[in-house]
Amino acid sequence: MRQHVQFVVIGAGAAGSAAAYALARRRQDVLLLEQFHVGHERGSSFGPSRIFRLAYEEPDYAGLAQAALASWRALERESGQQLYWQTGGLDLGPAGTPSLEAVYASLSTLEVSPQRISRRELARRYPQWQVPSDWEAVYSPEAGIVSPQRTLRTLTDLARHHGAQVKEGVLALEIEPGQRPTVVTSAGVVTCDHLIVAAGAWLPSLVPELQAVLSVTLAASSFYRPDNLSAFGPERFPVFITHDEFQAYGFPAFDVPGVKLGVDVVRPVTTGETRTFEVPARVIEASDTFMRRFLPGASAVMERQTCLITRVPGGDFILAPHPDCPQVTLASPCSGHGFKFTPLLGELLAAQALGERHPWHLPRFALPSGAGWQTAREQPLTGGL
Template sequence: MERVYDCIVLGAGGAGTSAAYHLARRGRRVLLLDQFAVPHDRGSSHGHSRIFRLAYDHPDYVHLAQHALDRWRELEEVSGQTLLTLTGGLDLGPGALPGLRAVEESLRGAGAQVETLDAGALMRRFPQWRVPGDWAAVYSPDAGIVNPTQTVELLAALARSEGATVLEHTPALDLDLGDPRAPVVRTPRGTFACRRLIVAAGAWLPHLVPELTPTLRVTLETTAFFRVRDLAAFLPGRFPVFIQHARVGEAEVYGFPAFGLPGVKIAEHLQGPATTAETRSFEVDGATLARLGAYLERHLPGAAGPVMQARTCLYTTTPTQDFLLDTHDAVVPGGSPSVLLASPCSGHGFKFVPALGELMADWADGVTHPLHFGRFRAGRARNTLTSAGS
């Protein structure tokens, strides 16, 4: 055995780097390991942009996002970097959709600022949009963009500065969870034991814990940047991030102002084919690009230029689209209570990264964070599907 840690964090994406940083700054002996370089582009935490928003249809997520907003600002102070660019955010779509009303109600309930716009008011305020007369929008000023590649790089650097050991290119080959007081991780660079193990392995979780295979669905999602005609009209100060809610059977579409590249980035939520982290391709789906282009022609004609860049990314989704943050023994009969299985993805986890690291660090310290909701339990993750994209 090489060394015993207070906590090993397996997986250095957004979730793992944040947990490692929070634990290291509390003075815990932490090992953070990843099979690839940190950051890399084979999981879920890479690229220029993720939507930050308070606008959720359930108060739990609004409260968690409000907490995360404070934590993003704290991280900016610590690092001297801009991490969250506020652009405002639009939830829009056919006005009769209950999801839109639920977003408005939960924002108001949490004391957040919110405005509702009918189709005419939306197009006067944001003339980039063309929408049918029966559409409506909920506008929240507390929405914007965070950068996953920058954040992962930064959190790993901060974790190192606080004394964490970060091992890149170090795959966990297997886990020995037989002794509940000392989980063990075997890697090609040695075998490591700890008091608490956090498995934040993203789309690789079902491989490490096969009992999760029925609960976690991995899909290959496509995002694309399209060249805009008038760049000024699509800059962050003029064009808010958006989520277009859809009727049952239609795709929810979300997008960003020109950020990272001089074009609009858009994508469909949870429409990609099922895959696994081990067998996935990196091929961009041409049919998806064609649908995204047609969407822009219809609703944002000023952004319907040629594709500038298209990429794939893995979603790991529970049936309820809630996160999974529960112990191994809640998933595996007779399993270890000293291991936390962390899958905060379902296509909408990045905005919460600084808050989720704190929740996981609390778990490792034997404390339950007040925002570690019952909806993150494994039992609930086996339930029915709702909507909560980006």
């Protein structure tokens, strides 16, 4: 490994791969370090699907999602790969639920024509759903699927194409902020002009000052085999989120022959190093109950997966300079809803590393107060996914 490069990026998840690509595309000299391999299943950015949607209660996030859609399109154009599939989205729950109303209100301010769907209309258009009589739905046409496995492969291939070095199986053991930040790795020591630390659930180990403000929890997804696969395909079955006690989110059968479901009923705290791959019993019970009750045509379990969510209190992201060292950028764009912004986040991180001001760099991406360094931040985010 070379001893000095302009930019080192630690972590080839969504954030780090996108940052490395954005920097390499701008003809910068970049080294991307990944402790495992690109697309591995121990972090947050893997598997067939993440939800893309514009529906955020906070207008700045809704605008960010619109800008992100343009950046997905640009990435698709450059790579020649499809990375976003527009399936439409359903938000479902008891009529009048405040969060469901907020989704409708948020979408109404954007030019995307959301539709309110009564239970009767839902049964006509999407007979896969069997919901209680007091439920309704909001349909968002722009919602869809973005694919972590395809996106990471595309970003790292393009980064290499533009000249970046992508080193897999190299662990960053220690970072030393300074005029020329130093990274001690399992393959030698490297210095750089600017370091981006995008280490996901391992960020609290590399930057201990963040331990007080980042929580890492285990989330799980379950896959269910439908009786009739085509009825649950992306053309006929939109991505969904429920506003009920399950706080469920799910996907049509996409890249795998099963419907994918997540429920937010328990958040076991863990770390990148000590996590298990066991799905909590409460998650299994809630997921299976949800499918039997609401989507009975797809209730045979195929497989379950676990994933790590790194959260900032309030659900925002961190995309901020190290307080003691502007040559180091800290990146934690997860909180369970960051994937939809991936290519745009790469541009934001590249701009920050180059000392530029990006118009979509929101004030709420500052370091949270309560970290090892005291910094004020904006109001908390209230929405999910």
